[in-house]
Amino acid sequence: MRRFSTSRIGAAIVASLFALPACTTQAKDSPYFGKVEAPQGQVLRYISGSEPESLDPHVSTGQPEARIYLALFEGLTDYHPVTGQTIPAIAERWEANADNTEFTFYLRHNAKWSNGDAITARDFVWSVRRGLSPALASRSAYLAYYIQGAKEYNEGKARAEDVGVVAVDDYTVRIRLATPVPYLATLVSHQMFKLVPRKAIEAHGDAWTEPQNIVTCGPFKVKVRRPYDRLIVVRDPNYWDAAAVKLDEITFYPVEDQMTQMNLYKAGEVDAVYNHTVPYAWVDEMRHLKDYMDKPENAIEYYMLNTKKAPTNDIRVRRAFNMAIDKNALAVYRRVVKPLTAFTPEGIFPGYPQPTGDAFDPPRAKQLLADAGYRDAAGTYDPSKFPVSEMEISYNTTEANRQTAEFVQAQWKQNLQLTVPIKNIEWKTFLDSRAKLQYKGAARAGWVGDYMDPYTFLDLFSTEFGDNGTGWSPPEFVAMLREANTAHDPAKRYALLARAEAFLLAAQPVIPLYTAATDWLKKPYVKGMYANPLTLHPWKFVYIEHDRSKWDLDDPPASTN
Amino acid sequence: MTAPVAVEPEVVGTSLWKDAWRRLRRNRLAMFGLVVVIVITLASVIGPPIIHGLTGFTYDYIPSDSSLIKSFPPFTAPDGSFSWIHPMGTDIAGRDILARVLLGGRISLMVGVISTLVSLIIGITFGATAGYLGGKIDEVMMRIVDVLYAIPYMMIVIVLLAFFGGQSPLGQLFLLFAALGAVSWLTMARIVRGQVISLKNQEFILAARATGVSATKIIFRHLVPNTLGPVIVYATLTIPSVMLLESFLSFLGLGVQAPLASWGSLSADGVLNIALFPWQLICPGVTMAITLFSLNFLGDGLRDALDPQMRKG
């Protein structure tokens, strides 16, 4: 910096800015990040991500909304606060028939709406029909397509009464499925299957989510809603398990900017934040703090390859580009992730025999490219023959995506001597070019599982939903998935799914990159809030511990009756 | 900052510029600014290959040894001892910040100067014409400016990219200049018009008109030179704002593509890590600030040197 000292003013700025590190060192002595002062009473302040699209669980599909719906609405089942697996909610128990095509759910008798009305099996039937109705045009409706008659009703080809969900009696629901769905119990935890109030919706139409109209069925109910500012929910005494609910109030702040989230957290203005909020550049410094919540996620990050356009329409090229990325180094670089060679997240589904894809192997990658015709007269790999201008790494603009793309580009440059241009694109434009297969080479993709089953990932490549962004979707693969789902024995089903996944990896329409990690923060006085693979927290387990001596103890295991 | 030269110098005559240069040379602060700008420009152009030759680092080189992929403070070797290898430290990917700052200089200087020139040319021509002609024509021209103010700039950029996005890097750069120039001339036009309106009824213009000088000549020979003071000042204000706008546009996918960087994008990245790795903000930020300071001193000097009132006196 010496050459700047000619300018006195410049020197002054330099001096004052270099004084910054001094004020951060004191934080390093503390085992916590920033201010630690528990709020008065049982009140939680949480940053939930983007502004919720709606308080109507059938309408919005996103994660920020899902976190809020967990406070306001319940479905038949819910997520376990530690593992993310299925726990009972409005349904006390359930059973499936031999081939997983018919499920019976037994509802608890004491469940009530926030206005005191009883929740019955008919409420669930009405909710599912409403979610599927063409007039509502729910984007998540496809999740219910497995139910008999559901797809036809949603497409306007059948009546609501034809949907295979029936109330056997006041507290028994039977769901008949069009195809076997062994994971139905976990699927119905999704917001698409949450119960919504028939009376309020019929009375107020789209305005039913206004604070003065809304009727909810979760542990909390709406108190204040100020869009882009905050949503305050309070404990609902009518909730069936109200005695177990520990918090009196939760405030959800819709804050999108990463730095602002961290600032609010550090200043003690909020008590916890959602996942992927800690900048990965900080992770080395944060990991030793007690605030840091780290766990593998039910989510993967990968690059799609355009299998319809040269040069990536050649499988040898696709495999070569996959083998030329050192995924272990990528994981080190990204700090918060685990390397991934397969298409399902690693270590999330107990008992799933996950296949492994090709390992990092630059010499073989070069050989494959030489085999594909990019070689000189002597037959060895020649990078100048490769049409590198026909390749690109395109991604939607975020800091993390850019850093991954820069890393992959450096890897290909160092291992294949190819400089593939990077291109960042605004989100909707990016989605459009990806869906229409207009991109060249590779496009960034990521998927967060809708439910706790490998099928939520493999399903991305079934033909059901039109184009998947790669142009690869052979009927054999779809048939393999179907076959797996007909298997009643979970182990056999997992084996069949793993076979399908191996088939997918062999064709390499994607380059798997990593299994994401939760990467979020909570203050030590927030208890009962665990790092789970979904980062969805059933709020009734959460509480504020005012006894300082218990802050550093591990959270007690959640009892989920 | 040779911006005003672009406005038909041959009409203005050579003696003005010779005069101006003489005056400028006497202004120490302005000459200091000129020297710094030249030094930083030169460093940006020839610096990156020199660094590559000396240390092996380039703006996009990520070390293959993953223990080196981390932020090192300035003048620090991986083992913590003093070293010249990274005078500005490294970023989170272990890339040399000096190399990136110098590369960013190329881009930011180009963006700043070219876009400001574009905005000067359009803004002066448009504003002076509207102000001088007045009446219906002025009315229509200024309402066009108003409409352009109100149309959402973001949508324009998104659509521009959708139609011309699949460009070569050079094409992308042109698109960037077009997009930056397109916004920054609006205020310039309003400022020039305001000046021209207040000048056009003064004696020297009336005299010129009475002797039958053509409108074009009056505008560019008599009116524009008299508005140069505020225009140069506004132009020196435009340079930083386009440099910063560029880093916003890269968010929409316009602008330089990673791993290339500009001072704006380097500062924006550095801001996030301000508490942990302050050099990642300070190094690009201070380099940019020094450049803008110097450009500004130069601009002030130019303003004084070109001031017609001073020439008379």
Next chain:
Amino acid sequence: MLRFILRRLLITIPMVLVVVSVTWGLIRLAPGNFYTGEKPIPPAIEKNIRERYGLDKPWYVQYGRMISNTLHGDFGISLKYQGEPVNRILKNALPVSATIGVLAYLLALAVGIVSGTLAALRQNSNLDYTSMAAAMIGISLPNFVLGPTLVLFLSLTWYVLPPALWGGPRHLILPVITLSGVYMAYIARLARSGMLEVLRSNYIRTARAKGLAERHVLIRHALRGGLLPVVSFSGPALAFLLTGTVVVEKIFALPGLGNYFINANLNRDEPLIIGIVAFISIVVLIFNLMVDIAYGFIDPRVRY
């Protein structure tokens, strides 16, 4: 003068229609829809969505509905924030942006004009250099750097001010300072150069020659002409400040118009974009009109 104002007010309506029409066209041309997401949705669901929001109708029907909405001043329901009327969003978000914007501009005007004028009066003095150097720091320190730096010291080190969120007066301080920084610097520089220009002009020389008190010369004569550049800068600047500034609203998580507007663009939320754009264009037109009127008052040489 009155006829001039009336004519300009009348012309506002067709101009707003031009602005919303162009914007509407741009939204159509932009790739993607409000409902496109990471996972492609089945065609049947897409059809349902298009029917529900009237996107299946021919373009002229949709265009007509948009124009009619605009003329009635009721922009319909947001596509992204389902059930939220655009008018209610505007009503809630505007006071936030306007409060911050107006306060920031007043602060910028006060500091900018005083320091710019003083600098011009003492040209090439230490005062001149110091205030212009301070102004340059203001300009070269973008608000995305200034804001976080202030937060780092005041909110995260000394814990004296909240780092973000919308609340009482204490929440206003940091955003207002952050926002006014650049404008302060602009105004100081514009005021200085405008004053320098005027102070050398003949009529000031005349006024001085007549033996008028320096203070009188300055306030009655010089300031009027010298602030013209500041006035023409103020119209669009204030219009932009009133209608929200994305960066500051993001850094401080404020529920203002700027935040809504940038997300509406990224989400292709047509009714919300149109509503905000119509509002912005009215504000821009009115402020520019006020600037033009102010010209007439400040500078008697200006004629219409």
